[in-house]
Amino acid sequence: MATVAALWRHPIKGHGRETLDRVTLTEGQTMPFDRRWAIAHEAARADGSEWAPCAEFSRGAKVPALMAIDATTDEATGTVTLTHPDRPALTFDPDTEARAFLDWVRPLMPENRAQSTRIVRVEGRGMTDTDFPSISLINLASNDALAEKMGQDLSPLRWRGNIHLTGLPAWKEFDWVGKTIRIGTAELEVREPIVRCLATTANPATGERDADTLGALKSFCGHQDFGIYAVVTKTGDITTGDTVEPL
Incomplete structure (x- = not known):
């Protein structure tokens, strides 16, 4: 059973991450204070x-x-x-x-x-990479699988996701595209995979490029996708440890 391992937001786009224990997601909006600036x-x-x-x-x-x-x-x-x-x-x-x-x-x-x-800052709209107000989800098993292929440790913080998932088989998250999932009391529609950029090659502890994540994804997976984008379709609360259930 998939559960929420961690919650993260990035108050200033591209400039820092912040961990949370719980969050209220609102229909049609980004995570509160995520990419606010x-x-x-x-x-x-x-x-x-x-x-x-x-x-x-x-x-x-x-x-x-x-x-x-x-x-x-x-x-x-x-x-x-x-x-x-x-x-x-x-x-x-x-x-x-x-x-x-x-x-x-x-x-x-x-x-x-x-x-x-x-x-x-755009009032009422987090500056996500998508032209729709998205929530990003990362499967920790997929991170571990890629790290094993590359023969090096990969911090999941490289992917700058909002919700980290555990208990899900590697790459299973891509099967959710086009489906609705329930997390806590919130519901989200999974829209598309996340196409990755050079930011993921940098170590989040040092800020130095030390891993060819893009080359590894292309070589081992045939694409540069990692994680999924979703939109909130039902307002609700999410807490670390909550279960994640496809509907």
Whole structure:
């Protein structure tokens, strides 16, 4: 029986992850505070008026050092605390203190990349990689199977998922595409596999590229898919340890 092993959100797209014990999912919405903010670079046109694709933003696919950021959100105050092995901790309000963040992140940005210039937020819409408000699910058995094929440890945090699943056979999650699943009291419709990018090649502990995840997926699986995207179709609560049931 599949169960929820962990819950994760990423308050600032591409800049840190945060673990949760429980969460309330709302029909048609992303996980609360997941990708609530995104960091537009100097070549981007995104202005926060509407959803924009990931190419508009600074992210781990272009800047692997960003993958080593951890985050903690204070929902009451709207502040986020970021930590990184090469930077001092920073607590700031992304809506009002963009300069503090931009100064903090600048040393992590390569000089030959478009630099981060502003923080954007679309009211009521997390800036997911999909043009629909998605929840991403990761099967830990699939992660372990790929790691075994590659002959190295792979942290599941490379995949930046929202819900980590355990107790499911490797790659079984792809059978859920087009189906509805119940987790806790919430229900989600599984839409599509997640096509992966270079961000997953970076170690989330160090921010250094050290694993050819894309080459391994292509070689062993014939594609670059890992994990699945779903949309919330019934509002409900999810807690770590909850069962996951296809309907």
